[in-house]
Amino acid sequence: MSEQAKTNLHVYEAIAEITLEMSKDGISKGRKNQQQGYQFRGIDDVYNALSPILAKNKLCIIPRMIERDLVERTTQKGGALFYVTVKAEFDFVSAIDGSRHTVVTYGEAMDSADKATNKAMSAAYKYAAFQTFCIPTEGDNDADATTHEVAPKKGKSWSAKAAANARDEQKPANPMPDEEYEQHRVAIVEAGDLDSLKTAFSAALDKAREYGDNPAGSGFIKAKDTRKKELEAA
Numbered sequence: 001m002s003e004q005a006k007t008n009l010h011v012y013e014a015i016a017e018i019t020l021e022m023s024k025d026g027i028s029k030g031r032k033n034q035q036q037g038y039q040f041r042g043i044d045d046v047y048n049a050l051s052p053i054l055a056k057n058k059l060c061i062i063p064r065m066i067e068r069d070l071v072e073r074t075t076q077k078g079g080a081l082f083y084v085t086v087k088a089e090f091d092f093v094s095a096i097d098g099s100r101h102t103v104v105t106y107g108e109a110m111d112s113a114d115k116a117t118n119k120a121m122s123a124a125y126k127y128a129a130f131q132t133f134c135i136p137t138e139g140d141n142d143a144d145a146t147t148h149e150v151a152p153k154k155g156k157s158w159s160a161k162a163a164a165n166a167r168d169e170q171k172p173a174n175p176m177p178d179e180e181y182e183q184h185r186v187a188i189v190e191a192g193d194l195d196s197l198k199t200a201f202s203a204a205l206d207k208a209r210e211y212g213d214n215p216a217g218s219g220f221i222k223a224k225d226t227r228k229k230e231l232e233a234a
Contacts, residue, residue, distance in 0.1 A: 009099035011092055014059040019133045021053050027135055043122035046129055058095040063088060063125060068117065075112065076219045078175055084109055084116040088124035092132065103128045176211040181219070188223045197227055 027049045054061065067087035075081050086107045093100040107124030109116050129135065184204035191197035201224040208217040 010094040010096040011059065011099040011101050014057040014094055014096075015092060015101070015132060017057050018050075018053050018059065022049070022133045022135045043126055046126050050129060050133075060091075060093045060095060061125075061129075062091040062093055063121070064091070065121060065124075068120075070116075073110070076222070077178075077181060077216060079112055081110055081112050082116040084111075084120045086117065086120045086124055088121065088128070090125070090128045090132075103132050105131070176208060176216045180207065181216050185219065185223050188220060189227050191227055191231070194228070194231055197224065197231065 027045050065086050065088050067085075069085045071083045073081045073083050088105055088107060090103045090105070091100050092103065105124045105128040107120040107122065107127070109119030109123055111119060184200070184207060187200040188197065188204060191200050201220060204220040205217055208220060
């Protein structure tokens with residue numbers, strides 16, 4: 001294709017027009033991470049900002065997932081946590097002349113249930129849009145609404161069956177019930193002074209040892225360290 005023909009492709013004209021419009025206001029960080037308190041942009045914010053502008057400029061974005069990798073990790077409490085990475089291609093296609101440009105990005109996400117792949121695909125779309133249209137951002141790269149506490153990795157990618165077997169092997173024979181864990185954790189994080197903190201922490205560790213539950217003990221240690229810093233600062 002000649003250089004002259006390339007300059008006549010509508011897809012690049014549409015991308016330039018959308019970049020200009022997005023440069024005026026960008027997309028604000030209107031959502032808050034519940035664990036660590038930082039602001040971020042959700043996928044819905046991106047959709048809401050881009051959809052009318054894409055339609056106005058006759059540009060379509062067609063996603064295609066070409067790779068997916070799943071690793072099962074363990075939370076600090078011993079539960080399963082699924083870490084998914086996807087490699088995605090996005091065809092930016094002009095509805096005027098059918099010209100297209102393909103963008104490749106990766107998306108990563110973790111979830112304790114069945115949402116990790118969905119989150120990873122959303123992340124891939126979000127950053128394909130940010131980078132293609134040069135959407136203004138503030139600070140570090142955004143993250144999802146939740147932050148997971150992950151125990152040290154044991155192994156690489158597994159099949160679903162192998163991952164389930166490995167998870168069963170890693171769990172304590174008699175894990176501490178969630179309700180009991182939460183009761184002790186709250187006693188630690190709400191301790192009013194250092195003496196109360198020491199008492200609550202000792203009781204929590206004793207209970208964790210009764211269950212042989214190392215992941216619970218790790219969670220109590222982190223909660224104790226955090227509360228101790230807060231009390232010392234006060």
